[in-house]
Amino acid sequence: MVQTWLWIGVFSMMIGSLIFGFGAANARNERWKILYILNFFICLIACGLYLAMAMGQGKNIIYGRPTFWIRYVTWFMSTPLLLLDLAFLGRSSVAVTGSLLGANAYMILSGFAATISPKPINHVWYCVSCGAFLAAIYLLIRPYRIEAEQKHPRSKKVFRKLLTFHVVIWTLYPIVWILASTGFNILSQSQETAGYTILDIVSKVGFGFLSLNSLYQLEQIAETQSTKDFEPSAI
């Protein structure tokens, strides 16, 4: 079953890459192109990850736990692009974008340390990683959201939906981690793999579509707004 889930990962990410890649090639303007390109590379990196895992690579028995440490290598490259999606849509400042990328890198690196460390040191790193995760969530729902709403006052709903989706999905990752062999060992190997695969598909392909939908809505609202400026009621 582990193997099946990994190949499901390969093909889902390949389909995601193809869709976003064609989108990028045919994007109507630079803004759409950049968003498509970000989503394309997010899926392409994940596709490479699943291909490696499906061929039995990037995996070692670490302190008695069979561990796909390669996940962390690719997450280190794909998660910043996911956050750039958000920063790009919200037209975030350098301070907000930089803090988000920093907190995220800290979260992935300490999560990696947790995964390759023996007990009980791995629990220390797990707590550090969760701390960085909470910091990233705080940054998203406070400074990021406030800034995005200030710059798009009519599109508050768009950002609330986007953030809710993002925060819910990302929160499930540390839960899988602590339930799997890395933590309390409640999930079997194939359940762990299924969990991560489903989360990856939703958080990468699914989030990609949501980000495109968000840009569409932001443009619609901006258009309505600028049209209204010429309406009698606005004068």
Added chain:
Amino acid sequence: MVQTWLWIGVFSMMIGSLIFGFGAANARNERWKILYILNFFICLIACGLYLAMAMGQGKNIIYGRPTFWIRYVTWFMSTPLLLLDLAFLGRSSVAVTGSLLGANAYMILSGFAATISPKPINHVWYCVSCGAFLAAIYLLIRPYRIEAEQKHPRSKKVFRKLLTFHVVIWTLYPIVWILASTGFNILSQSQETAGYTILDIVSKVGFGFLSLNSLYQLEQIAETQSTKDFEPSAI
């Protein structure tokens, strides 16, 4: 002979670094300075690579093949700078530059995976890497070239020359790879080393000079153009 070629690499790259470094220190303006600095670091990184290899480092027997895996570590750092040379000369957009850097990183990382994987998995990664390479070539000869020509309509020849040189040289790398011990094992160790060394010198020192020449020509053409605006024939 392997050793000789490696020391040839060290000294060629050292000479390249010195020339471009002095060029950077004495550059007439910021534009020239940036181009010189890029070429300086490209050669300096390669110089460090050849020094490591000449001292017998960065090499392991991987699945029976003596492999300089360190090449990929340094290529991962020097190839983005080479593409920044091109993006800088062509005044490329964020979308084009980002896509190029992404495709290049994917090519190097999957090439590295090919090099450290057992047969037949290494051939899967070789194909993935060639796919990323073809994507990079497509990006260069279509969106990159179109954009560069739009921004420099009188300098089409400059970019054609630059791209032809770049594409031809880069195409020879995967050919050496597949003929060497990593692939069909036709080339001897010293032939493989000679091949990579010559390619590295041409694609780094040689390409550096070509990029400087291109900037010179772009400035000449721009000057002629702006001079012509004041000529009677232009009125």
Added chain:
Amino acid sequence: MVQTWLWIGVFSMMIGSLIFGFGAANARNERWKILYILNFFICLIACGLYLAMAMGQGKNIIYGRPTFWIRYVTWFMSTPLLLLDLAFLGRSSVAVTGSLLGANAYMILSGFAATISPKPINHVWYCVSCGAFLAAIYLLIRPYRIEAEQKHPRSKKVFRKLLTFHVVIWTLYPIVWILASTGFNILSQSQETAGYTILDIVSKVGFGFLSLNSLYQLEQIAETQSTKDFEPSAI
């Protein structure tokens, strides 16, 4: 004693992170926020490093020398942020900032090579790393300083103080290296650890405060300057 010094490192960097983190949350404007965020991440990365070392991680016996190779991994991430502090305060150009970051990365990577190489190869890398260090120092006291002084003609003292502090502290690192087990083996393990810990605290927490003080002085001088424009003596 090694252990005590490592925990001193953990707590000093934690206090530094807290102070700069709260500063970032309450910064009066974007400029202060960015500077606080840079210093926050510099201390946070160092805090993670000392935590790992205090728990006995990131250390191996390399060619008979017990070596905390993990220092180089974290220095590779924190030193660019320190240089960005300087580049941010001095409003440095792309050419100067890029050269500084490049020379610094070369210094850290070749220092890492020195640390994990057998004698006498490690001395070759040590010299390469010192060469990159001297290049970075040259870049700071010449092009960086000249540019910063041109853009802040009334604040020469601020930059001289900042640079003197930075250069003196950074010069002590290679001296500890060559006196420790990595070089002439004059320092004991606990003296080496004490040396690096004190240097890290001064160069990260101490330098952070100095950078904030510098920004304060730059703003004061700019204010005085703009106030003077309205004074009778200026008319």
